[in-house]
Amino acid sequence: MSSDRADQAPERPDEATKAGEAASGDDRAFYDAGGAGQSAGPQRASQAGGAYDDSAERFLANHPDDAFIGASGVLFEQAMAQTRMAVCLCDPHTPDAPIVFVNRAFRWLTGYEEHEIIGRNCRFLQGPGTDRSAVARIRQAVENEDVVVVELLNYRKDGSAFWNALHLGPIYDAQGRLIYYFGSQWDVSDVRAARADERHARELARELSHRMKNMFAVIGGIVNFTGRSRGIEVEAREINDRIQALGRAYETTLDEASSGSIEVGQAIRSVLSPYDPDGKRIHFKGNGLRSDFSAVSVLGLSLHELAVNAAKHGALSSDGGEVTVAWQKNGSSEAPTIVIDWIEQGGPAVNPPENNAEAPTMGIVDRMLHMARGNIMRDWHPDGLRARLRVPLREDAV
Amino acid sequence: MGQSCCPNDGCRVLVLDDEPLILLDLEFAVEDAGCVPLTALELAEALAIAESEHIVAAILDVSLAHGQTCAPVAKALAERGVPYVLHTGDLDRMDEAVRKLGGVLVPKPTPAAVVVSRALEGVTQRQGA
Numbered sequence: 393m394s395s396d397r398a399d400q401a402p403e404r405p406d407e408a409t410k411a412g413e414a415a416s417g418d419d420r421a422f423y424d425a426g427g428a429g430q431s432a433g434p435q436r437a438s439q440a441g442g443a444y445d446d447s448a449e450r451f452l453a454n455h456p457d458d459a460f461i462g463a464s465g466v467l468f469e470q471a472m473a474q475t476r477m478a479v480c481l482c483d484p485h486t487p488d489a490p491i492v493f494v495n496r497a498f499r500w501l502t503g504y505e506e507h508e509i510i511g512r513n514c515r516f517l518q519g520p521g522t523d524r525s526a527v528a529r530i531r532q533a534v535e536n537e538d539v540v541v542v543e544l545l546n547y548r549k550d551g552s553a554f555w556n557a558l559h560l561g562p563i564y565d566a567q568g569r570l571i572y573y574f575g576s577q578w579d580v581s582d583v584r585a586a587r588a589d590e591r592h593a594r595e596l597a598r599e600l601s602h603r604m605k606n607m608f609a610v611i612g613g614i615v616n617f618t619g620r621s622r623g624i625e626v627e628a629r630e631i632n633d634r635i636q637a638l639g640r641a642y643e644t645t646l647d648e649a650s651s652g653s654i655e656v657g658q659a660i661r662s663v664l665s666p667y668d669p670d671g672k673r674i675h676f677k678g679n680g681l682r683s684d685f686s687a688v689s690v691l692g693l694s695l696h697e698l699a700v701n702a703a704k705h706g707a708l709s710s711d712g713g714e715v716t717v718a719w720q721k722n723g724s725s726e727a728p729t730i731v732i733d734w735i736e737q738g739g740p741a742v743n744p745p746e747n748n749a750e751a752p753t754m755g756i757v758d759r760m761l762h763m764a765r766g767n768i769m770r771d772w773h774p775d776g777l778r779a780r781l782r783v784p785l786r787e788d789a790v
Numbered sequence: 791m792g793q794s795c796c797p798n799d800g801c802r803v804l805v806l807d808d809e810p811l812i813l814l815d816l817e818f819a820v821e822d823a824g825c826v827p828l829t830a831l832e833l834a835e836a837l838a839i840a841e842s843e844h845i846v847a848a849i850l851d852v853s854l855a856h857g858q859t860c861a862p863v864a865k866a867l868a869e870r871g872v873p874y875v876l877h878t879g880d881l882d883r884m885d886e887a888v889r890k891l892g893g894v895l896v897p898k899p900t901p902a903a904v905v906v907s908r909a910l911e912g913v914t915q916r917q918g919a
Contacts, residue, residue, distance in 0.1 A: 602853070605879035606809065609899035613815030616902055620818050629901075636899055 445496035447506060448472035451481075455492075478502070478577040480514065481563070484570055488513045489534070492572070501577055503549035514575060517556070519547040530560060537562045537570060543580060555581045601643065608639035633700065634693055637663050641692030642685070653682040656691070656719055656730060663692040664717065667699040667708055674699075674708075678719035683730055684786045690764040691732065694757045694781055698734050707739030707776045714738050721785060728785040729766075736776030801825045803909065804848035806836040806863060807877070808855045812902075816849060819902035823910060836863045845872055847909045850893075852878035864893060873912025877905055 448469040472479060478498035482489045490511045499506060502517060509516075518527065526544040533540030539561035546556040557580040563572040612632050619628020640662040642654075657678045668674040683691075695717070699708065707713030716735040723729035761768050766783035803825045807813045813829050820827035828843055830836035833854055839845065840863055848867055850860040860876070867874050879898035894912065896905050 602879045605898050609879065610809055610811045612899050612901065613809075613811045616815045617811075617818050632901065636901070639899060 445473040447493065447495055451493040472496075480509075480575045480577070482514060482573040482575065484534075484562075484573055489573065498577065501548075501554075501579060502546075508549070517546040519545070519553065521545045521553055530558070533560060534573065543584070546577075554579045555584045605639070605643060608636060608643075611635055634696060637692055637696035638689055640665065641688050653684055654688045656681045656683050656688065659688045659692055660695060660717060660719060660732070663695050664699055667703055673714050675714065675716045676718075677716065681719060681721055681730065681785075683783075687730060687764060687783045687786060690760050690766070691730065691781065691783055694760055694768070695732070695734070697757045698777075698779060702736055702739070702777070705740070706742075707736035710738075710740055712738045713740075713776070722782075723785070730783050730785045732781040734777070734779040734781065736778070739776050742772050742774060742776060801846040801913070802828055802843055803906070804828050804830065804836060804839050804843070804845045804850075804863075804867075804872075804874075806830040806833075806849065806854075806860055807851040808832065809851070812851070815902045816905060819906040820849075822903065823906050825906075825910070833858050833860070833862060836860070837866060840866045840870070840872075846913045848872060848874035849877050849896075849905055849909050850874050852876050868892070873909070875905065875909045875912075 448471075452465055452469065472495040475495065476497050478501040479493075479495045480491050480498050481493040483492045486492075490513060491509055492511075494506060494509050499509070502509070515527070522545050526542045529542050530540055530544075532538075539559070541557065541559045543555055543557050545553050547553050557578045559576045561574055562570050563574050565571045612635060615628050615632040615635065616625075619625045619631075622628075641659045643662060657676065657680065660678070661676055664674050699715075702708040702713075702715055707715050714737050716733070716737070718733040718735075720731050721728055722731040757768055761781060761783065764783050766781065768782075769780045771778040771780075801824075803820045803823075805813060805816045805820060805827050806829075807816065808831060810831060813831060817827040817829055825846075828839050828845065830839055836850070840848070845867075848863070850863055852860055854860060864874060864876070873893075875894040875896045877896050877898060877900075894908055896908050900908075
């Protein structure tokens, strides 16, 4: 079949028309459905004229010597007719490398008719807003026979601008001789607009994060100097440490402020970071579990209290002591729970829980968790405290 | 806390922050460390102090009001060999010029006593060297 077609290349109109008719129905629907992505509105679609894009066929008829023979020629024709990617070929051996072929998608994208395109250099799509350095990169690539991908501002026939993701590269024949330059164009205006929106959102989140950190710093300042002026530095410090732990638990969240939930592991790492400046003594084990804000504030403060105690009396109070913090989702599907295991090892001998100094703050952990409808279980293991904290997981909350 | 920055108490420490309440907290913390705080709420104040006073260390808020940064002060201090910490709530947005000047980064919020001890570490190290 393919060899037949190749032999009959100059006189195929009947076959091609049949193939075209078969393709045209689907082809049309395909373009209409995909039109939005390519910014080809109805008026642009109508510029395509006939149902079947025979530009590739005509091109092959006029270039019988090139490499598109046999099966590859058929594939070329059909691919060019069907693809939504605007494609052109330029002839590097003719002065000013004119365009010798464009497919329908190219005409739709640019709004020009074929006869207005063929014979011109690609630069006719450029205009006042086109970045000269992008053009220079294209020129450089052409001189070096390199492949280049650039985004540049191009203009349609009606003067409207679009961002063109241009892919340009050399095409060689079987003997390795440069025969064409291949260019594919894709309208990425929407992509660029989305990127700009995303960048703007990131900048806002960063500004918000900056302000929040500053606010926590100011609150810390107020608590500190109030404590100092009232002669209650120790109490003020305890209060401030809790406030700052809360601040750390929240600070990670602002990078994704719009999501309405917090990655539990990030908050845990952040809360505990001051207790392990070198990152060697506290080990974190968990996945990307997320929760709403309120659970994280209670968990963050509870872990802060556990760390303060560990630094005073437990594994973080002596060299070689270590803490492992593991978090996971647990409980039934109707009542999912965040479970956090706090395991101290290698610290001093564990004190009995009844009569030690940490009882008051431990009481606070219990009460905070209880208020969040969770709890804490402590196991005074000889190697160190093992605690299991639970809080209801509200992952769908906003 | 209570640590002395140098053999003679009373070493001067420049503290720059455009937020008065943070400045107040840092001022107390510098006093607690046995040093004399010289506070600046604005870039111009800080530059004047850096040029006229003998200071042993500085705590510099990076992002100041009106889009200014502490870079000019940092530069002036670097020329005089005075160590400083950069106290900032936004490490990412830090001015490239400031980044080039070096200095110890202390993220906000950090307890004032810790900020001051980081600032004085430089002094102790230099004296030890």
